[in-house]
Amino acid sequence: MHIDLRGKVALVTGAGRGIGREIALTLASEGVRTVAMDVNPDHLAELHQVFVEHQFEGFQQVCDIREYSEIERVIQEVEHQYGRIDILVNNAGVASGGLVESLPEEVWDLNMDVNLKGSFLMCKAVLPIMKRQKSGRILNAASFAAMIPSLGGAAYAASKAGIVHFTRVLAGELGPWNITVNCYAPGVIPTDLNRFADRSPKEQKELLDNLSLRRWGNKQEIAHLICYLASDYASYITGTMIDISGGKLATQVPRMAYEWAANELNV
C-alpha cells in the first residue's frame, strides 16, 4: 500500500508553527500543492524559505481565519492558481484559559472565534469548490479536551467539543457530494501552545503517566495521520473523531501497566 497525494491541492490553517507547520511540510513533501495560512507573517516567511529550499509546490498566505473577507481573498487566489481544493486542514487554534468565574469575555470569544468559528468560516468558503468537484477531504483539529476537559480550560474545551459535533453535522450534509469530514484529537504534542516540555520533571511525569504509551507524541505522527485521512485509503471514513493521543482515553491509570511490566522490561 502506498499513499499517493501527488498533484492534490491542500489548505492548512495555522501552518506557521507547531503541528500545522509539520502538516504543511509533510503534505508538500508528498507532492501536494500546499497553501499554508497563518495570522503570523514572520512564521510564514520562515516557512516560505523552507518551501523554496525544497522546491515544494504551494505558497503562503497571511490570513486571520476569524475574518471571512480574508479567507475569501485566499480562496480566490487558490482558485486562480490551481482551480481546485482537495484537502482542507483546519488546524489553527488557540488555548488560552482561566477559571470560569474570572475568565475575561474576550478570552472566551478568542477560543470560540479561532477554534470553532474560524473552522466554520473556512469550510463555508471552501464548500462550493469541493461540491463542484464532487470530492474533498475536510480535517478539523479537535482535542481530547473535547471529551475530558482540563480545569481552567472551559473555553478551549467547549470550542473543541463544538468541533466534534460540527464535524458530524457537516459530514452528514456533505455525504451526497462525496466529501468526507473528520476530526482528530492530538494528544500530548509539546509545542508553543502548551509548553509541556518546559514543565518540571515531576509535572511531565504526571502528564505522561496518563498515557498508555507514556511518551510525548511528535508532530510527524499527526502529519502522517493527516496524510492517511486525506488519501484514497480513507474514502469510507467520515463524521468521526480519530483519537491520536498515545492512549490517553484507553484505560484508567495506565501507569500501573508500567509498574507491572518493570521486571520483565528490566527498568
Ligand SMILES: NC(=O)c1ccc[n+]([C@@H]2O[C@H](COP(=O)([O-])OP(=O)(O)OC[C@H]3O[C@@H](n4cnc5c(N)ncnc54)[C@H](O)[C@@H]3O)[C@@H](O)[C@H]2O)c1
Ligand atoms: N499540541 C497538542 O498537544 C494539541 C493537543 C490537542 C489539540 N491540539 C490542536 O492542534 C492544533 C495545533 O496546535 P499546536 O500545538 O501546533 O499550536 P501552536 O500554537 O503551536 O500553533 C497554532 C497556530 O495557529 C495560528 N493561529 C492562531 N490564531 C489564528 C488565526 N486567527 N488565524 C490563523 N492562524 C491562527 C498560530 O499563529 C499558530 O501558528 C490546535 O488546533 C490545537 O488546539 C494540539
